[in-house]
Amino acid sequence: MASGLPGGYGGDGVQAYWIPLFELLESRGFTVLLVNARHVKNVSGRKSDVLDCQWIQQLMTYGLLSGAFRPADQVCVLRSLWRQRGMLLRSQAREVQHMQKALTQMNVQLANVISDVVGETGQKILRAIVAGERDGQVLGAMKNVRIHASVDEIAKSLQGHWRVEHLFALKQALAAFDFIGTQLAECDQEIEAQLKRLEVHEGDPAKGKKRSRPRNAPKFDLRTQLFKMCGVDLTRIDGIDVTTALAVISETGADMSRFPTEGHFASWLGLCPGTKITGGKVMSGKTKRCANRAAQALRLAAAALRTSQSALGAYFRRLCSRMDKPKAVTAAAHKLARLIYTLLTKGQEYTDQGQDYYEQRYHQRVLRQLAQRAQKLGMKLVPTEQPA
Numbered sequence: 001m002a003s004g005l006p007g008g009y010g011g012d013g014v015q016a017y018w019i020p021l022f023e024l025l026e027s028r029g030f031t032v033l034l035v036n037a038r039h040v041k042n043v044s045g046r047k048s049d050v051l052d053c054q055w056i057q058q059l060m061t062y063g064l065l066s067g068a069f070r071p072a073d074q075v076c077v078l079r080s081l082w083r084q085r086g087m088l089l090r091s092q093a094r095e096v097q098h099m100q101k102a103l104t105q106m107n108v109q110l111a112n113v114i115s116d117v118v119g120e121t122g123q124k125i126l127r128a129i130v131a132g133e134r135d136g137q138v139l140g141a142m143k144n145v146r147i148h149a150s151v152d153e154i155a156k157s158l159q160g161h162w163r164v165e166h167l168f169a170l171k172q173a174l175a176a177f178d179f180i181g182t183q184l185a186e187c188d189q190e191i192e193a194q195l196k197r198l199e200v201h202e203g204d205p206a207k208g209k210k211r212s213r214p215r216n217a218p219k220f221d222l223r224t225q226l227f228k229m230c231g232v233d234l235t236r237i238d239g240i241d242v243t244t245a246l247a248v249i250s251e252t253g254a255d256m257s258r259f260p261t262e263g264h265f266a267s268w269l270g271l272c273p274g275t276k277i278t279g280g281k282v283m284s285g286k287t288k289r290c291a292n293r294a295a296q297a298l299r300l301a302a303a304a305l306r307t308s309q310s311a312l313g314a315y316f317r318r319l320c321s322r323m324d325k326p327k328a329v330t331a332a333a334h335k336l337a338r339l340i341y342t343l344l345t346k347g348q349e350y351t352d353q354g355q356d357y358y359e360q361r362y363h364q365r366v367l368r369q370l371a372q373r374a375q376k377l378g379m380k381l382v383p384t385e386q387p388a
Contacts (some may be wrong), residue, residue, distance in 0.1 A: 271337055301333070301376070311355060
């Protein structure tokens with residue numbers, strides 16, 4: 001037996017009234033379909049809840065409804081935990097802004113000499129200020145050896161007026177920052193426990209490129225846990241770190257059987273080109289608007305390829321020379337999505353061929369296209385020796 005529920009995905013700022021009903025019906029043995037509201041539009045002028053239900057039932061009997069993708073129940077748990085962690089990070093970022101506002105109101109220009117007020121040096125200075133320290137030389141001596149600014153420069157930036165109300169705001173922002181940090185630690189523990197429940201493979205990932213851990217990444221060995229869940233190391237793909245890999249896996253799971261091809265997977269992500277064609281003429285190839293968190297993570301990973309000395313980095317820079325930057329980011333994210341699909345379905349490890357290999361392949365492809373064009377015009381392409 002099947003039941004159709006009109007409605008969108010539940011998430012931040014989106015109605016999620018369908019979730020408890022969906023889970024309840026599914027637990028009772030029903031096959032529940034989450035249907036896109038755009039696919040069940042009724043005839044204009046006949047809009048009511050009862051008529052909508054009858055229309056959905058009619059479409060269902062004709063087999064015209066297809067359920068939206070929803071991962072397995074255990075993956076949904078991981079997805080909820082990862083989204084909760086993202087919400088905590090955004091809340092923590094707001095508290096950092098409150099700290100910076102309090103400092104600015106006191107005319108304390110610490111950000112001019114220290115780029116990060118929540119780093120080791122910034123936190124030492126802020127907590128000393130809240131504790132009652134006002135001597136700029138004493139506060140400047142707390143700097144880490146990696147801070148380029150001198151003690152005198154830091155002391156000069158701390159010459160402000162210490163108003164009581166702004167110090168109180170700074171104290172509360174620090175307390176809220178610490179509290180959210182405690183919640184983040186608890187959330188990381190739950191994510192680690194859930195990843196262990198999803199382990200289906202054994203072993204450890206092979207050593208790859210040495211990469212620095214993202215700043216906001218969980219404290220445990222996330223790369224190994226993802227390998228035991230997926231069977232492949234997604235972080236070997238250039239541009240994809242552990243947080244990006246978990247952002248994608250938490251939304252889709254490691255089982256790609258719901259997507260017949262990599263094109264279906266890219267279409268679900270909203271990264272494939274549009275197909276607005278009429279009369280055989282392509283009117284628009286713009287991708288559809290889609291608030292997909294996995295796609296957002298892949299776009300950020302694609303933008304990070306700008307300085308990568310790899311085949312994917314060369315591919316992204318080549319795209320940027322041909323089209324606008326946002327379009328190039330979407331195209332590179334599309335390629336990353338196809339690579340992830342291939343790795344998860346075939347269980348193969350990704351091997352980077354290098355930037356030189358990509359440039360050589362591109363050079364050969366351009367020569368082949370030029371030779372074909374010259375042949376159509378009745379000419380022949382003759383290479384010449386380049387001067388030393």
